Amino acid sequence: MELRDVETFLEVARVLHFGRAAERLHVSQGRVSQIIKGLEREVGGALFERSSRRVRLTPLGERFRVGAADGYDRLTVTLRECRAVARQVGDRLRIGYQWTMGGQLTDRLVSAFTGAHPHCEVVVSSLVFRAGGNLVPLAGGSDVDLVLRWSPGGDGSAVEAPGLVVGPPLASVPRGVLVPAAHPLARHRAIVLDDLLPYELLRLPDTLGAPLQERWTPTRTSSGRALRHTDEDMSRLMGTEHLPVEDVLALVARGRGLHLTIVGLLDRVPFPGLAVVPVRDMPPMVVVPVWPAARENATIRAFVESAVRTTEADRAVLTRETAPVATPVTTSVAASVREGAR
Numbered sequence: 414m415e416l417r418d419v420e421t422f423l424e425v426a427r428v429l430h431f432g433r434a435a436e437r438l439h440v441s442q443g444r445v446s447q448i449i450k451g452l453e454r455e456v457g458g459a460l461f462e463r464s465s466r467r468v469r470l471t472p473l474g475e476r477f478r479v480g481a482a483d484g485y486d487r488l489t490v491t492l493r494e495c496r497a498v499a500r501q502v503g504d505r506l507r508i509g510y511q512w513t514m515g516g517q518l519t520d521r522l523v524s525a526f527t528g529a530h531p532h533c534e535v536v537v538s539s540l541v542f543r544a545g546g547n548l549v550p551l552a553g554g555s556d557v558d559l560v561l562r563w564s565p566g567g568d569g570s571a572v573e574a575p576g577l578v579v580g581p582p583l584a585s586v587p588r589g590v591l592v593p594a595a596h597p598l599a600r601h602r603a604i605v606l607d608d609l610l611p612y613e614l615l616r617l618p619d620t621l622g623a624p625l626q627e628r629w630t631p632t633r634t635s636s637g638r639a640l641r642h643t644d645e646d647m648s649r650l651m652g653t654e655h656l657p658v659e660d661v662l663a664l665v666a667r668g669r670g671l672h673l674t675i676v677g678l679l680d681r682v683p684f685p686g687l688a689v690v691p692v693r694d695m696p697p698m699v700v701v702p703v704w705p706a707a708r709e710n711a712t713i714r715a716f717v718e719s720a721v722r723t724t725e726a727d728r729a730v731l732t733r734e735t736a737p738v739a740t741p742v743t744t745s746v747a748a749s750v751r752e753g754a755r
């Protein structure tokens with residue numbers, strides 16, 4: 414029995430007319446009759462006496478009306494009160510972010526949110542990338558409520574995981590390959606994946622999962638040819654599950670392999686003797702918000718909605734402040750959040 418079924422019964426009991434009840438409920442008369450018949454089967458007896466002239470409650474129907482009306486009123490009041498509470502933005506929001514995306518982007522999104530909700534304190538912290546993924550704080554702890562993170566492939570599907578909601582892309586940046594400055598590829602203004610065939614790429618940790626691993630560092634080029642990767646993944650080469658970006662750069666500088674990354678990485682993390690060459694045939698890296706589905710609340714939803722409005726309304730400013738690391742993209746927050754929750 415659904416709340417809508419009880420509402421339909423109570424409306425018929427009030428007006429004692431199936432047609433008028435259907436009009437008030439904005440459904441067909443046939444639908445009203447179908448709901449009442451279903452309730453009568455569930456209750457086990459007739460709720461209405463129906464004739465060509467009149468409709469009236471049976472004694473069983475009257476008894477059901479009294480109990481249903483009381484329960485319906487209490488439930489609708491409770492539902493209304495809970496919805497009001499759920500719409501209230503809280504007084505604290507903890508955000509983690511991958512610092513290679515640039516503090517300017519995070520600061521701008523936070524400033525826009527706190528400008529609209531000055532009573533809400535936002536605590537921001539950078540996250541260290543780990544072999545097991547940098548969403549560890551969301552897995553079971555309470556370090557952060559929401560993470561702003563990179564997702565390769567042009568959307569957020571690469572970082573989807575059970576129990577997490579992936580919000581809409583907030584920023585986008587082209588892909589590139591990190592090489593030693595003296596490397597033959599460093600002389601090119603841009604390359605395609607086929608140009609990487611003679612060289613080994615640093616293999617991402619296997620613990621990241623296939624979707625993220627493949628989209629970050631693909632196994633094949635756009636033409637279908639197999640790319641070469643190091644035998645040991647990055648965590649084994651470093652001897653730790655923590656993967657500081659400086660140590661990744663050091664692996665490339667020492668000639669252990671090339672690394673597929675983002676254009677503009679060296680603007681954020683200067684490292685003499687290295688260069689980033691744009692890769693034309695890879696989807697961009699995007700910044701997406703990610704949060705636990707079980708902890709979703711009005712504060713998280715308000716921040717994500719504010720972030721989307723900021724990137725849509727202030728495209729030119731955001732591009733200038735974060736270029737070339739982040740360029741805002743336009744999307745529908747409601748549709749993206751619904752899709753990510755599935």
